[in-house]
């Protein structure tokens with residue numbers, strides 16, 4: 001195989017780095033595309049695969065670093081299966097008439113009142129007869145807590161068999177949800193939970209007596225169909241968590257549908273997702289018949305309150321020099337610096353450290369727990385600058401950042417401007433009326449072209465900044 005070209009492609013396309021060792025690539029001709037990026041069919045495939053894995057990692061990361069509800073002032077949209085039935089919403093947990101032990105559990109977790117999505121979702125989920133629900137709202141808005149409460153409310157502790165089944169996309173995400181079940185159900189000690197995840201081996205012929213089973217689709221399917229540890233006909237509540245992450249994983253969609261088909265017709269089906277792309281929507285409709293639908297829109301990200309600049313350089317070293325010139329001005333607040341590859345991010349973090357700056361590096365090579373720890377320190381303000389990559393920081397919410405530096409402009413895997421990522425990176429800096437600042441480093445004709453296309457897309461002028469001019473620097477700092 002063409003080792004050099006392959007190495008080059010890998011360098012360009014960070015997402016493919018990890019896959020090198022386990023890919024069997026057949027001899028094939030590799031030619032650079034119009035952007036000079038070399039792809040083989042194997043790289044393209046694996047890149048997609050990696051992105052999918054990333055979604056699960058991101059979701060886990062967000063859970064690990066989150067200690068509060070995400071603020072959302074948008075309206076909730078509710079579509080009822082029966083538009084004539086009254087629409088209930090609750091402003092307190094008391095109104096739900098929960099079992100006292102559950103209410104105690106909710107309060108012990110520090111929840112004083114239902115979150116926006118919970119206000120509508122909880123009465124629907126707890127209604128008699130049970131109703132099916134599809135709910136979508138961004139990560140951190142209280143979905144997990146909502147369906148956990150619904151499952152715990154429906155369980156009959158005296159009946160010792162699985163009554164609620166919850167599917168999660170990965171082992172780690174299943175454990176996170178399991179923790180919430182354990183916390184919320186802690187004043188209900190007779191309530192038991194089983195984890196249907198890889199490595200949890202039971203003796204053949206056994207029936208499990210736990211009331212709630214949480215697991216990944218493959219193992220749950222085995223437990224229901226092949227090993228018969230669970231009698232699916234007795235399941236009252238079926239939850240599909242993180243449907244968007246779920247269907248991004250090969251095979252999970254089919255396995256989930258096969259499990260759903262074994263359940264009784266009157267089983268309550270609940271599906272949750274942070275996004276509603278077409279594929280998620282199609283899947284949701286397959287597994288949730290006659291649903292009520294609740295949607296909570298994401299806070300709009302805009303560029304209105306953000307000052308955007310670009311700095312013209314000739315190469316990476318000049319970009320570094322420009323960044324050093326800017327450093328004093330940007331560290332008045334907290335800043336995130338985005339690079340295209342892990343290699344550049346590591347290099348930049350090391351160079352900044354050599355200059356005596358204290359920076360944090362968030363890299364894709366780190367374990368999810370390590371990444372969570374880095375973000376946590378940054379959120380606490382222990383470091384003021386975080387150097388990271390596109391892939392690594394996508395989907396991660398760090399609220400107090402007010403400066404974003406694009407050391408490399410965001411491009412998609414075909415080398416075109418990634419406007420969505422641009423907006424997401426930059427948009428976060430100017431939230432809630434705060435002023436934000438974005439500086440884009442441009443070092444070639446190609447990247448100037450990308451910048452121009454970004455300006456056109458958003459119909460916003462990005463001004464040139466001269467980092468050797470102290471007056472100019474003053475201007476951006478104030």
Ligand SMILES: Nc1ncnc2c1ncn2[C@@H]1O[C@H](COP(=O)(O)OP(=O)(O)OP(=O)(O)O)[C@@H](O)[C@H]1O
Nearest residue numbers: 067068069111113114115139140141142143144145
């Ligand atoms: N009513 C509430 N009051 C206060 N905090 C809450 C409430 N509901 C949930 N939380 C907390 O807010 C955070 C986010 O909630 P939760 O994990 O349920 O959101 P989510 O929408 O399921 O997020 P994800 O999609 O990432 O799983 C958690 O720390 C949770 O403990």
